[in-house]
Each structure stands twice: as structure tokens, then as C-alpha cells.
Amino acid sequence: xxxxxxxxxxxxxxxxxxxxxxxxxxxxxxxxxxxxxxxxxxxxxxxxxxxxxxxxxxxxxxxxxxxxxxxxxxxxxxxxxxxxxxxxxxxxxxxxxxxxxxxxxxxxxxxxxxxxxxxxxxxxxxxxxxxxxxxxxxxxxxxxxxxxxxxxxxxxxxxxxxxxxxxxxxxxxxxxxxxxxxxxxxxxxxxxxxxxxxxxxxxxxxxxxxxxxxxxxxxxxxxxxxxxxxxxxxxxxxxxxxxxxxxxxxxxxxxxxxxxxxxxxxxxxxxxxxxxxxxxxxxxxxxxxxxxxxxxxxxxxxxxxxxxxxxxxxxxxxxxxxxxx
Amino acid sequence: xxxxxxxxxxxxxxxxxxxxxxxxxxxxxxxxxxxxxxxxxxxxxxxxxxxxxxxxxxxxxxxxxxxxxxxxxxxxxxxxxxxxxxxxxxxxxxxxxxxxxxxxxx
Numbered sequence: 243x244x245x246x247x248x249x250x251x252x253x254x255x256x257x258x259x260x261x262x263x264x265x266x267x268x269x270x271x272x273x274x275x276x277x278x279x280x281x282x283x284x285x286x287x288x289x290x291x292x293x294x295x296x297x298x299x300x301x302x303x304x305x306x307x308x309x310x311x312x313x314x315x316x317x318x319x320x321x322x323x324x325x326x327x328x329x330x331x332x333x334x335x336x337x338x339x340x341x342x343x344x345x346x347x348x349x350x351x352x353x354x355x356x357x358x359x360x361x362x363x364x365x366x367x368x369x370x371x372x373x374x375x376x377x378x379x380x381x382x383x384x385x386x387x388x389x390x391x392x393x394x395x396x397x398x399x400x401x402x403x404x405x406x407x408x409x410x411x412x413x414x415x416x417x418x419x420x421x422x423x424x425x426x427x428x429x430x431x432x433x434x435x436x437x438x439x440x441x442x443x444x445x446x447x448x449x450x451x452x453x454x455x456x457x458x459x460x461x462x463x464x465x466x467x468x469x470x471x472x473x474x475x476x477x478x479x480x481x482x483x484x485x486x487x488x489x490x491x492x493x494x495x496x497x498x499x500x501x502x503x504x505x506x507x508x509x510x511x512x513x514x515x516x517x518x519x520x521x522x523x524x525x526x527x528x529x530x531x532x533x534x535x536x537x538x539x540x541x542x543x544x545x546x547x548x549x550x551x552x553x554x555x556x557x558x559x560x561x562x563x564x565x566x567x
Numbered sequence: 568x569x570x571x572x573x574x575x576x577x578x579x580x581x582x583x584x585x586x587x588x589x590x591x592x593x594x595x596x597x598x599x600x601x602x603x604x605x606x607x608x609x610x611x612x613x614x615x616x617x618x619x620x621x622x623x624x625x626x627x628x629x630x631x632x633x634x635x636x637x638x639x640x641x642x643x644x645x646x647x648x649x650x651x652x653x654x655x656x657x658x659x660x661x662x663x664x665x666x667x668x669x670x671x672x673x
Contacts, residue, residue: 248637274618276630277640281594285610288598300611307578307615309622 248279251294255282258297259304266310274308325419361397364417365389371420448485456484457493459510460542466549468542471498472510481508493517493539494527514539571607580655581605582616583648586626590643593617617642625651 256278263271286292305312368389373382449456459482461469474482484495484507494517498509516531516539574581585591585599593614600608620626625648631639644652 274615277593277638278614280633280637280639281592281597281610281614283637284594285597303609303611304615307612308618309615 248283249286252279252282252286255294255297255300259301262298262301263305266305270310274304274310325415357397358394361393362390364414365393367417367420368393448483450485457495458484458512458514458539460544461510462544462547464550464552466547468545470511473506474508474510481506483507484512494525511539511542571609574605574608575612577659578608578612578616579620580652580659581608582613582620583625583644583652583655586617586642587644587649587652590641592631592639592641596642620648624648 256275259278260271260275263274266274282294286294302312366386366389369382369386372385373379449459459472459474461472463469476482494515495507495512496515497505497507498512499505516528516536517525518528520526581600581603582596585596585603588599591599594610596617597608597610597613600613617626621628621642625645626642627645628640628642631641633639
């Protein structure tokens with residue numbers, strides 16, 4: 243299609259309309275929007291006061307008049323399908339932008355030059371996934387060295403027999419999805435030489451008791467006195483945190499601050515803000531919290547518990563320095 | 568009462584009538600509808616309606632290449648479209664008479 247006479251704002255508008263129809267088969271979109279630029283140009287030329295409408299609303303009108311299904315207003319459930327939808331519409335937009343604006347080709351070739359970096363990155367991601375599976379970092383090193391040539395050769399199209407294009411696309415999508423997982427798992431930070439916590443936003447799950455999520459933990463010493471500021475870890479040094487179950491528990495924990503400045507959620511008992519749902523269904527701090535529950539959160543279930551006789555710990559086989567002493 | 572709401576129900580027959588008169592491309596049909604007095608008709612509604620009537624087999628379509636700008640897609644009526652238009656003309660005439668009688672009687 244000759245585009246030399248189409249004003250850029252009309253071309254942009256038409257692209258946006260097509261993007262809003264991107265959930266339909268490409269053929270349908272073509273049929274529906276063929277001549278759109280010409281029609282718009284003519285209509286704009288005829289009425290100079292006319293402004294371009296909202297492309298999304300325009301697309302909805304077009305779609306309804308054509309008797310096509312309304313675009314599912316609910317975003318697709320699940321990160322995977324939502325990402326796929328975003329990716330799909332972004333792809334359409336990029337393809338059209340390139341089609342309409344040859345100078346963008348310059349950018350496309352620049353982006354293309356970055357592909358080798360992506361090949362290395364996806365090898366890193368694959369190695370990390372494998373290491374997660376086996377729970378060993380040395381696996382990651384070996385796998386990475388193995389995966390880099392595979393990924394690069396694959397990317398260069400040298401080993402096309404390794405799989406169909408769809409497999410490559412699926413693998414790339416999977417690798418992209420793995421990046422946030424990698425980041426949140428603190429893979430990089432665990433390689434810091436300094437003592438640091440991995441990113442410690444409470445996980446979705448967190449501490450639970452018999453399947454019931456915990457929103458706080460109250461510790462008492464052997465004499466039965468309440469303790470505050472108790473930092474809990476498991477044997478691997480993972481901070482023991484409660485999950486983010488604010489929806490269910492309506493208890494929003496506030497983090498404690500370490501001397502390093504890090505905000506952590508494994509210092510108990512946590513300061514809790516009682517939350518409630520307002521008229522709009524949003525979770526907001528409860529303006530008039532139940533005083534009994536608030537007191538229970540602040541003071542714990544007991545002011546004092548019976549003193550406990552603690553069995554002597556078996557002597558360690560060899561003395562180890564305790565990090566907290 | 569909002570005329571645009573009423574228009575939705577009769578846009579098919581309005582578009583068929585305009586195209587029966589003479590083949591037209593999207594904006595040309597919009598312009599002719601507006602000239603006929605349907606000033607509030609939306610571009611996208613007309614383009615979508617043209618597309619739907621085409622899919623339903625009531626219109627033919629052909630592309631006219633243009634030297635200066637993008638191609639134009641013309642729509643023309645066919646036998647099925649004419650039959651549809653005749654039927655809808657009768658339906659409209661009956662409905663309009665009924666409504667007029669009802670409104671004038673009250």
C-alpha cells in the first residue's frame with residue numbers, strides 16, 4: 243500500500259485501531275480496516291474541525307457494527323496468557339510501525355544487533371533453571387558453558403533441525419518469563435560477597451501452620467517472657483517470613499529495618515496494621531480496628547507463658563562460629 | 568429519545584439503500600447517509616456494517632487501486648442484498664406505520 247500521502251497521525255490512528263482488533267484473525271482485521279486510511283483522510287479533509295476519535299473506542303464500534311465478538315474485557319487470567327496477549331499486540335504494532343516508517347528499520351537493525359546478547363542471556367536462564375532443579379550451583383556453571391554454544395548456534399539458524407520455529411518462540415517466551423523469577427529468587431544477590439539478604443518481599447506462601455497461613459509469630463523465652471525483635475531463619479539462612487495474605491487475614495505486616503538498611507519481614511512479632519475493605523472493595527487500613535484484635539496483635543496471645551525446661555543441646559561435633567554471637 | 572439508538576436498528580437497511588443507489592466506498596457511504604439526514608451516523612459503525620453485510624453475502628466488494636493514495640474498497644449490492652433490502656423495506660414500513668398510529672392515537 244502506498245503510504246506517501248497518508249498523514250502520520252492518520253497512520254498512527256489506523257495502527258492503533260488495528261492493534262485494538264489484534265485478537266481477531268489477521269485476515270479479518272485486514273478486511274475490516276482496508277481503506278481505513280483513505281476514508282479517514284477524506285473525512286478529515288472534508289471537515290477540518292474534525293479530530294481523530296479514540297482509536298480503541300473506534301475499534302469497538304467497528305467491531306460491534308461488523309457483528310464480531312466483543313474483545314474480552316477481562317484481561318486473560320494468568321501471567322502466561324496475559325503476556326502472550328501483550329506480546330501479540332506489541333508484535334502487530336511493531337510490524338506495522340516498520341511497515342509505515344522506514345526509518346524505524348534503522349532501529350530494528352540495531353535491535354537485531356543485540357540478538358547475540360539475548361542468546362547468551364537465554365543460555366544463562368536455562369542454566370539457572372537447571373541449577374534450580376538440581377539445587378546445585380556447579381550445575382549452573384557447567385550447564386551455562388554447554389548452553390551458550392547451543393543457544394548461539396541455534397540463534398544463528400545453524401542448527402535449525404533442533405526444532406521448529408514455534409519451539410524457539412515458546413522457549414524464548416519461557417526464558418523471558420524466567421527472568422523475573424530469577425530476579426526474585428535472588429540468584430544474583432546470593433553471589434554477593436558481602437552479607438546481604440536476598441530480596442525479601444514476603445513470598446506469596448510464607449509461614450503456615452497446618453495449611454493455615456500465619457500472619458505473625460510470637461516468641462517467649464525459657465522463663466516464659468515475651469520476646470520482641472526475634473529474627474527467624476531456617477538452617478540455610480533463609481529468612482522465615484509470613485506470606486502476603488492480606489486478603490485473607492486482613493493483617494498488613496510492616497517490615498523491620500536492619501542495620502544494613504535492608505527492610506526485612508522476618509523480625510517477630512511483626513508490627514501489624516489491621517486492614518479492611520472499604521466501600522469500593524479496596525483494602526485500606528481499618529479506621530476503627532477491633533480493639534481486642536489490635537491488642538492481640540500488639541501484645542501477642544499471652545503476656546507470659548509457663549517457664550520451660552530446655553533439654554541440653556547435643557554438643558556439636560566440631561565447634562562452629564555462630565553468626566549471631 | 569436518542570436518535571443514535573434508533574439508528575442502530577436500521578443502519579443495515581439504510582446502508583443497503585445507499586449502496587443500491589450506487590456502489591460506494593466506506594467514507595462515500597458515510598457521506599451519503601449524512602447527506603440524507605442521518606448526521607449522527609458514526610464512521611466506524613458504517614464500515615463495520617458494510618463489512619458485516621459483505622460477510623453475510625448481501626454485498627460484493629472490489630478494490631480500486633489509486634495512484635495518489637491508498638486503495639479504495641468499493642461495495643456494491645447483489646441479488647441477495649436486494650432481496651434483503653426489499654424485505655427490510657416492508658418491515659420498516661409496517662413498523663413505522665404501527666409506531667406512527669400508536670403515537671398519534673395517544
